[in-house]
Amino acid sequence: MTTATSDGTSDATADATAGAERAPLPRPYLLWLAGTQAGLLGDAALYFALGWAASAHGGGAAGLVLTAITVPRTVLVLLGGAVADRFGARRVMLAGDAVMLAATVALALVAGGPVTPLWLLVAAAAVIGTVDAFYLPASGSMPSRLVPADRLPRALALRQAGGQGAVLLGAPLGGLLVAAGGLSGAAAADAVSFGVVLLVLLRVRPGGGGPAAVPSAGRPAGPAGLLREAASGVRLALGDPLLRAALLLTGAAAGALLPVVSLLGPLLARAHGWTVGTAGLVSGGQAAGVLAVAGLVAWRGALPRAGAGAAAGLCTASAGTAVLALAAGPVTAVAGSVVAGIGSGLFACHLGPLVLTGTPSSHLSRVQALLTLVQSLALVLSNALLGLLADAAGAALPTLLCALATAAAGLTALATPTLRRA
Template sequence: MSTPLPRAWLVFLAASTLSQLASSVLWFALGLAAASHGGQVAALVLTASGLPRLLLVLVGGSVADRVGARRLLLCTESAMVMVCLALAAGLQATGPTPWLLAAAGLASGVVSAFSLPALGSMPRRLVDDVALPRAMALRQSLSQAVLLAGAPLGGILVVTVGLPVIAVAGAVGFAAVLAVLAVIRPRRDIGPSAEPFWRSLSDGARVVARTRGLVGALGLTGAVAAVVLPVSSLLVPLLGQASGWGAGATGVVVAAQAAGSIGAALVVSRTGTARRTGQAVALGLAAASGGVALVAAAGGGALGQAAGAAVVVGAGTGVAVAHLGPFVLGSAPRTHLARVQAWTALAQLAPVVVSANLLGVLAEQVSPGAALCCCATVLGVCAVAATRLRAAAS
């Protein structure tokens, strides 16, 4: 029987999940407000939030390893409390003007570039290596649940309480993480470093390149993200529109994929990961590849087939991510946890910027089914590549 996860990790996970839910609701609500001003404003807000995260995440990882993840998170969560309160005041005074929404997105993007690597490194700072896969799988399942609940909850709250109250609730969520960070002490955090900043930044890339297995694992992470993330966010909605499913039915397919991922992550959080990481990742990606191909074949009205196949996609990717995440974080030297997490975030963010646009063009010029088949093919190649993970790390 598996040993219980540390109480410090469970308390931190509860607080960070609450904060993630509040943030998800807030930014969905602000996305609705931006969309009401037109597509250009909505794109501006998304760019203002996403571009700083992409450009600064490696800097954030270096800072976290230099000053300590807990110290940095105390600063970033405090900054987000102030951003949310300032946003609430601005919304109350002027309403959701385009420049206010863009400023909030920019501030959030800059702060999250520093907080994401630190947050990503916390499991290994609070949990023993033996329990790390279970801890990360539990976090993965809760994150998927938040993503599943954030949009509908945000839609309800926009109508019932309004944007300023939602912004205040976001501040409360970030304050909850602050309260937990004030009392916990990561056993493996570090003190301030006297190393020059430029050397700390370049050292992260050097460690990733020299640590056996990391380059391959990060490359695989990026390839999987490039073709999996657009499935639910872009291609399934386009397929639903082409097939005449309607918004509600299309939402069911997206939710089915999330449910499959949550279920797989919960199983891993109870049982732990398989001994042969590469084979487990390969099997998960092979299942996801088949599931995406079945979703593509469902175009034309086979909604039940699409929903069932989406569950397979979610379960397959859930198994793969639940094994790949601990593999990457567990391979990182303890002195470079946040920097490796920063490279992981960059590996996930950068390819999606390119792949989403390419897949969108393919879906428009040919069909959503053709774009989904392309994703299935790439996932099949990734499944073959994943079989070498264990050999690379041994």
Template sequence: MSTPEENPARSSTGASQTAPPKAAEDGPARLPRSYLLWLAGILASLAGNAVFYFALGWAASDHGGAIAGLVLSAITLPRVLLLLVGGAVSDRINARSVLIAGDAVMLVFSLLLAAAAYHLGAPPALLIAAGAVVGVADAFYLPASGSMPRRLVAKEQLPRALSLRQVGGQVINMGGGPLGGVLVGLAGLAGAALVNAVTFAAVLVVLILLRPRHEVPPTSSKTNLIKEASDGVRVAFSHPVLRPGLLLTGAAAGFLLPVLPLLLPLLARNEHWGAGAAGLVIGAQGLGMVAVTLVVVRRGPMGRPGLLSATGLVVAGVGVLGLGLAPGVAGATAAGLVIGVGNGVFSVHIMPLVLAVTPESHLSRIQAVLVLVQSLALLLMNNVLGNLAGLSSPMVVVLVCAVVVAGVGLMGLASGPLRTNRTGLES
């Protein structure tokens, strides 16, 4: 896992012989085994979560829409309320320790839930309590987990490392629903909880064996946790690169992410395209994202991360505009591909940039702010855009999203610190 050394010219029997340089054809340095081991554990955990969330939602839907909404709120509310505190705890103690504690707690909880569901079924009270436990655990787990790539790989490897994680996550998301459906049909909520317990056990073993290569000493601050959490917000929005980076991330979460899952079905119904056509557009978007992500996994970052992040949003905005104006299914599918390419370029550059420029003392807290910005933007705009589509038309709302996404991307290009930053490009 050590990087190749560049040897100076050496002299042998009086003749000067220059060792051949380690050229670009050798390709980027391999990702550390420690990161690949951690990634395997995380992907296993994501698979377990995908199955469990499907089972939880399915069981809640049996009690009607109101209970299903309460279960989802039970997950989201504590997560949002405690995220900043969770980031502060991780920076104060140690991210790996927080992850080990979180996995141990969720392992025990999953086993208890499996036993309770086996004997009691899935009453609303049990589902709501389960959602609340998951939400609280996520508030502490997500900031710590988000900071781990920075602790396991060098800054210049972050784009490839996070792109590989993104590809794995997309594969898990595609298979999680069908797998969850099969498992719930065979074993119900109890079976899904047991599968989740197995994945938590696997990740727990990985974390115990893991030794981060770039570990950051925990902060020794004795100030109030709330003050430490608020300091994370202060650093995030006062940093010349983090501030515009968070603005781009919030805009993408609020105006780009809802386009396909929320607005596309409404648009397809309004244009009489049918469900199959909507599926083609979503598939084209996924193809575009995966293609870009695989390029970065293989070759590394494409250039200045801030510049490419903003450019990616502009491209995605053009794709959303094309979707809103598409005369038919073929045009909408092409627009979906453009959206995927733009979103892919944005995602594989903005996340490594945010992680790389974050001060070492605030790694988990900035991740908490990042997740909070995304969560709040998505929660708010899903409701706003859905209501606007009902009041006007889906096409109008899609066009509004296109203008906002492209406009924020142009604002990012106008930000000198973001546009010119070269963090992570050092050889």
């Protein structure tokens, strides 16, 4: 005999759901993820090598190289989402990997010598940013195309863990490659990683439910048609209560959480007179917290209510950020960073599946593109404002403001029925 649970579902239904959540992830997804992680590791090493090579020309040159990545990625990402939804995410990723394979091979051949010309670094950065604008929305939609909805939280958590691992290992690997072969060595290694991803993508084919591979009669062709399709993705996300709330929450998290470790952590370390090694431990603590949560969710599954889990993650991250801001010693600072990472992991591992399952299959890449755009704009704005405030009042005050903003976002999410019940 089956009995009803407190939320109205039967025991049999609950057992079936739990069994589906514990089922193995599809092999095509695991194969694609393995290839993707190899690409991420190669990218992280190349980004470090580009930054190191640019620093030889001075701080302004280093900033110019970073800007050359960010600007085309931000400007073109909505168009990139429309292209992936129209022609297929896999096709866009194959084209992007082929372009990057050719570009990294060319960079490896040209970038010899102790000092790489600045024009070459800017050109390489512009190619990376342009390809990212098309690749990131397509890649972000792939889990939903390869994994059933009931296993998406575990699939995305595993991807999150792999991404954090690439971040942790990328800089040391980049340093070793630069020491051994300069920028050419790092570019050659990244070319190998793109070759691996290309081979994997040739074997992985998403199942049904994907977008049409060619324009249909009702879809206008040409650049103007793609721009209208990109605009329709924005209208869809802003018109859907769940997606609209998720976008706002993503922007708040990007603006209040991401600068804490990348910008404010090093400033706090310098203000306290800590060593660069301690600053690295603070950054590593955050990554370790994200990794721990992502690994747990990949193993055990996510919380039943994804919206509440994302909100709880923001509140947890707020507490860790406040501890980091008020820390008087390195041990407390690292502990606060770990707690902030745990909260960040909870947020990412619950909001991601919520967005993917709430997006129509016809608009998966466009909504992912909009998420990328919201994150980029929020981060650019907050980095500028927080940096100015840190110069005027010290690093502790903007870090505390980030903690308050994160807590406000988390509490607002809990008070929003659409998110709380999702």
